[in-house]
Amino acid sequence: MNSRRNSGFTLIEILMVVAIIGVIATAAIAPLVFTIVRVVEAEEQYSDEEALHRGLSLIIRDIFETMRTAENPLLRTVKKGILGRGDDFSLIVASTAPSRQGLSAGSVVYRVVGGSSLSTLSKLPNGLYRWIIPLTLPADVDPEKLDEKGAQLVLTGVTELKIEILIPPDWSEEAYSGGLPVGMKISLTRNDKKVERIEWIPR
Numbered sequence: 621m622n623s624r625r626n627s628g629f630t631l632i633e634i635l636m637v638v639a640i641i642g643v644i645a646t647a648a649i650a651p652l653v654f655t656i657v658r659v660v661e662a663e664e665q666y667s668d669e670e671a672l673h674r675g676l677s678l679i680i681r682d683i684f685e686t687m688r689t690a691e692n693p694l695l696r697t698v699k700k701g702i703l704g705r706g707d708d709f710s711l712i713v714a715s716t717a718p719s720r721q722g723l724s725a726g727s728v729v730y731r732v733v734g735g736s737s738l739s740t741l742s743k744l745p746n747g748l749y750r751w752i753i754p755l756t757l758p759a760d761v762d763p764e765k766l767d768e769k770g771a772q773l774v775l776t777g778v779t780e781l782k783i784e785i786l787i788p789p790d791w792s793e794e795a796y797s798g799g800l801p802v803g804m805k806i807s808l809t810r811n812d813k814k815v816e817r818i819e820w821i822p823r
Contacts (some may be wrong), residue, residue: 664706672808672815675748675775679711679806682728682750684793687714688802696758697783708732710763718752725758726754727761730774734782738772744768747777748808752797780809 686694698710710729718726729751733744751769753761785789787805800821807816 629661637793667811668811669815671775672778672810672813673817675778675808676769676806676815676817678750678774679730680817682717682730682821683713683800683804683821684714685715686716687716687725692799693758694799695796696761696802697785697796698763699793699795700764707783710733711781711783712758712761712763714758718754721752724751724754726752726756727758728752729763729766730781731763731766732778734779744771745776746779747771747776748774748781750774775810777810778808780807780814782807782809 646672665680665793683695694714696712696805698712700708700710709732714726715728716725717728718724730748731751732746732748734746751766751770751772753770782793784793785795785801786792786805788798788802791805803818803820805816805818807814
C-alpha cells in the first residue's frame with residue numbers, strides 16, 4: 621500500500637511565512653512612514669510661514685492707509701526690554717483703516733502679547749494682536765494701557781514682532797516717532813519660524 625502524507629501546512633511552515641511577510645511589510649512601510657512624517661513637517665512649516673506672511677500683509681496694508689494729512693507723528697514704534705524674552709515692540713500708526721469697520725480714522729496698534737503676569741494684557745492668549753483706537757493720534761496712545769476688550773487677535777502663537785526703521789544710511793531698532801520712514805523692516809516669529817519683510821514707502 622502506498623503511504624500518503626496528510627495535506628496541509630505544518631506550524632513551522634506557517635510561522636516562517638508570517639515572519640517573511642513581516643520582514644517584507646516592515647521594509648515597505650518604513651519609507652512610507654518616513655515620507656508621511658516629512659510631509660506633515662513640511663505642511664506645518666508652510667502653514668506657519670504662510671500665516672506669518674498674512675500677518676505681515678495686514679500690518680503693511682494698515683501702514684499704507686496712513687492719514688498723511690494728520691499731524692506728526694504718523695508712525696511710532698515703542699521698544700521695551702522684557703526680562704527673559706528679549707525686546708517687546710509695539711507699532712502705532714495713524715491710519716484710515718478703521719473706516720473699513722465703520723469707525724472714524726485714528727490709530728492702529730500692533731503688539732505681541734506673551735501672557736506675562738506683569739502685563740495688563742496677561743489674560744489674553746499668546747499671539748499678535750491689533751487694536752483700533754478711533755480719533756486718536758499715535759502720540760496719544762500708550763501701548764502699555766491698551767484695553768484687552770478691544771484686542772483683535774491677528775495670529776496665535778506669535779512670540780515676537782520686531783521693527784526696524786531705515787534712517788539713512790542705516791537700519792535702526794530704536795524707538796521711532798515721526799513721519800513715514802523711507803523703509804521699514806518688519807519680522808514676525810512663530811514656532812521658531814521667522815518671516816521678515818522689507819517695505820519701501822513712497823514719498
